[in-house]
Amino acid sequence: MSPESTGQNKHNFTAYRRGFRTWRGDRPFWAGLFTMLGGAPIAYFPYADLRLGNMTLAMSTTAGAGSLIIGILLITLGLTMWFHSIVRVFAGVAAILLALISLPVANIGGFLIGFLFALVGGALSISWAPGVPKADEEDPYADPSPLDERRPEGPGHAEGALHGAAVPQQQVGDHDAASGHDGGTHRAG
Template sequence: MSAETPVQSAGTFTRLRLRFRDWRGTRPFWAGLFTLLGGVPIAYFPYATLKLGTMSLTMATTAGAGSLIIGVLLVTLGLTMWFQQATRVFAGVAAIILALVSLVVSNIGGFIVGFLLAMIGGALAVSWMPGKDRPEAGKPQDGAEGPTGEGAAPSAPEGTVEPGPSYPPYGTADGGPAHGGGPLGFRAEDRVGGDRVG
């Protein structure tokens, strides 16, 4: 496949991968993923039953319903970060608060795993900012100087120094010395060889 081949002629997997990358880049994807994954162990462990040979170990607590609610809310907040990125700050703060509550309610926050995942996801959501669009080729960026095509002013040849901005004489408008001298009260014309004359 050459560099000039359009994306449409690429394989289905490549097209899907590029579409997913564009979708992922416009939202706090990793924040939502960590928050969603953090809700799974918090909701799962209070209802899990481990089998050790003939012995079964149940980790159910009296706060099983609270753990389920926290886990479902974290999964919902993770999906909200993906599909309603305008509410990312609220969702991030809510995920951090629910992660802290899960330490008390849900088996030490899903044995610390769910707590850490939800905390990282919430912090990423709060700190995420939408990126700026890349400027199109040939268009000057914000703050860039004038056009660069045929109508542009010619630039100075290499090795020459372009003149800087011009400033009003010192002391005329800002309350300095009335005779237009420098900051020490004398003009450049009064200096000969670095010494003050007169």
């Protein structure tokens, strides 16, 4: 290695990793992944062959076409969750319904593997909500805004009344020593 060589550039890997993290945070990533992982065994098992020596076990049943359709729809819904997250609730409900339909139609939901993955993916998709951008969040360490802007005007609203605290009002007949004003009625004399 010569002194002029820049060595390995680790910045590119870090930039790609941060970009992926941002992309993943803007959508229901895990919901889409679980839904696609649920669709794969549902579509695969009816067409798979297990070979034990010279003996071949096939899981081909009359539900082969139904399994393939359910599996492909689940994979499509997982991709929809990733790339069109605005319809995440619809995709989540559809994934849960397809997972439930796969129990009787697709070899017990891909031997329960696909059923459980699709069910969890659908539930995650329904419960996911986009985050609030940092600029819109309130800073918990910022100085509170003055209460004068939010205080209602008029009689009976004293300091602390906004927060539900009972603050005693000055009695009408009390004498205010600072102003020399008697709180009672005045008579012109």
